[in-house]
Amino acid sequence: MSLIRNFIILLVLFAIASISGLFYWAGQPMDTDGKPVDFTIKPGSSVRSASRQIQEAGVPAPAFFFELLARATGKANKLKAGSYELLPEKTPYQLLDKIVNGEFSQGAVVVIEGWTFAQMRKAVDSNPDIKHDTKLLSDAELMKKINSEKNTPEGLFFPDTYLFPKGSSDLQVFQQAYVAQVKKLNEAWQSRAEGLPYKNSYEALIMASIIEKETGQKAERSMISAVFTNRLRTGMLLQTDPTVIYGLGERYQGKIHKKDLLADTPYNTYTRAGLPPTPIALPGLASLMAALNPAKSDALYFVARGDGTSVFSDNLNDHNRAVNKYQR
Template sequence: MASFKKLILLSLLLLIAAAAGLAYWAFQPIHQSEKAIDFSIRPGSSVRSLSSQIVEAGVPQNPLLFELLVRASGKGARLKAGSYEAEPGITPLGLLDKIANGEFSQASIAIIEGWTFQQMRKLIDAHPAIRHDTAALSDPDLMKKVDADYKWPEGLFFPDTYLFAKGSSDLQIYQQAHTAMLKRLAEAWNVRSPSLPYKNIYEALTMASIVEKETGQKSERSLIAAVFINRLRTGMLLQTDPTVIYGMGDAYKGKIYKRDLLTDTPYNTYTRAGLPPTPIALPGIASISAALNPADSGALYFVSRGDGTSHFSDNLTEHNRAVNKYQR
C-alpha cells in the first residue's frame, strides 16, 4: 500500500512538474526574429494538423507542446481558420489566443482618386495578399458578383485605403468599395443644391468623375463643377479633354491631338452634347461634393495658368484673352 501511495505521489509530482514546464514554455517568446512570420490555418484542421501547419510555415516552435497547450487550455473548439502573423517576441500562449480570437493578419490596398476602374482592377489582381477569385471574370460578370445595379463598373468604387485579412477574396474588396461609393454618393445627393441639371444620381457621379480628372487644384473643384453645370444648363458642349481620352482607350499614348478632338466616340464631348454615357474615373468625396454643390459662379470657361490653378471666365472674349496670356 505504501508503495502504491508513493507511486501516486510520484505521478502527481511528475504531472505538476509537466504542467509547470508547459506553463513556463507557454510564456516564453517563440522566436527572436526581427521579421514577422505569416502562416495560415486551413478550414477544418484538427489541433494536431493546426500545430503542424504553424511549424511548416516557419514558426520555430514545438508542435507537440503546442498541441498539449491547446488541449490544456480548452480552446480547441474555438480555433479559427485564416491567415495570421507571428510577430517577434510572441509567446505560444499569445499565438494560441490570437488563433482562438480570430485576430487575422491584415494587409491594405490604396485605391487612388482619379484612377480608372481598370487601374484599380490591375492593382487588386497583382496584390500578393489577396485571393484572386474574380481575375478571370469580365467586368459585367464581376458587377453581377458584386450584386450591383449597374453593368459598367467605372466610377462605382470609392477610392480609399482598405484594410483586409490576408488571404481575403478580391470580391470582398470590390463589394466594400462599391458599398462605400453608394453610401457617400447617396449622402451627398441628399444635401445637393437645388435645380441641378441631372436626370438622376448616376449623372451626378459622371459629372463628379469629370471634375476629378479636370481639377489640378483641389480648392477649384466647385468652380470647375460650376463651369460644366452652367454648360449643361445652357446646352453648350462640355468640351473636356479627359472624356475624349477615356473614349480613346488604348489608343491614347500620352498626348491628345486635334484629330482626336474631331473623332467621334460616345465619350467625345467635343462632338456630342451632354454628359458621356458613364463616369470616366473613380471620383473622391471632394469631387462628388463639388458636382452636387457647385460654386455660385456664372463661369463658362477656364484655362490653366500653368501653375496648377485656372483662370475662369464668364464669356468667350475674356476666355480668349486668358488663353493668349497663359498658353500662347
C-alpha cells in the same frame, strides 16, 4: 500497495512537472530571429492539424507542445482559421490568444482618387495578400457578383485604403468599395443644390468623375463644376479633354491631338452634347460634393495657368485672352 502508491505519486509528480514545464515554456518569448513570421490555419483544421501548420510555417513552437497548451487551457476547439502574423518576442500564450481571438494579419489595397476602374482592378489583381476570385471575371460578371444593377463599373467604387484579413477574397474589397461609393453618392444627392441639370444621381456621378480628372487645385472643384453645369444648362458642348482621352482607351499615348478631338466616340464631348454615357474615373467625396453643389458663378470657360490653378471666364473674349496669355 506501497509500490502502487509510490508509482501513483511519481506519476502525479511527473504530471505536475510536465504541466509546470509546459506553462513555463508557454510564457517564454519565442525566437524568430527578430523577424515576423506569417502563417495560415486552413478552414476546418483540428487543433492537431493547426499546430502542425503553425510549426511548418516556421513558427518556433513545436506542434506537440502547442497542441498540449491549447488542450490544457480549454481552447483547443476555439482556434479560428485564417492568416496571422507572429511578431518577434511573442510567447506561445500570446500566439494562442491571437488565434483564439481571430486577430488576423491584414493586407491593404490603396485605391487612388481619379483612377479608372481598370487601374483599381490591376491593383487588386496584383496584391499578393488577397485571394483572386474575380481575376478571370469580366467587369459585368464582377458587378453581378457584388449584386450591382449596373453592368459598367466605372465610377462606382470609392477611392480609399481598404484593409482585409490576408487570404480574403478580392470580392470583399470590391464589395466594400462599391457599397461605400453608393452610400456616399446617395448622401451627397440628398444634400444637392436646387436646379441642377441632372436627371438622376448617376449623372451626378459622371460629372463628379469629370471634375476629378479636370481639377488641378482642390479648391477649384466647385468652380469647375459651375462651368460644366452652366454649359449643360445652356446646351453648350462640355469640350473636356479627359472624356476624349477615356474614349481613346489604349490608343491614348500621353498626348492628345487635334484628330483625337475630331474623332467621334461616345465619350468625345467635343462632338457630342451632354454628359458621356458613364463616369470616366473613380471620383472621391470632394468631387461628388462639388458636382452636386457647384459654385454660384456664370463662368463658362476655364484655362490652366500652368501652376495648377485656372482662370475662369464667363465670355469667350475674356477666355481667349486668358488662353493667349497662359497657353500660347
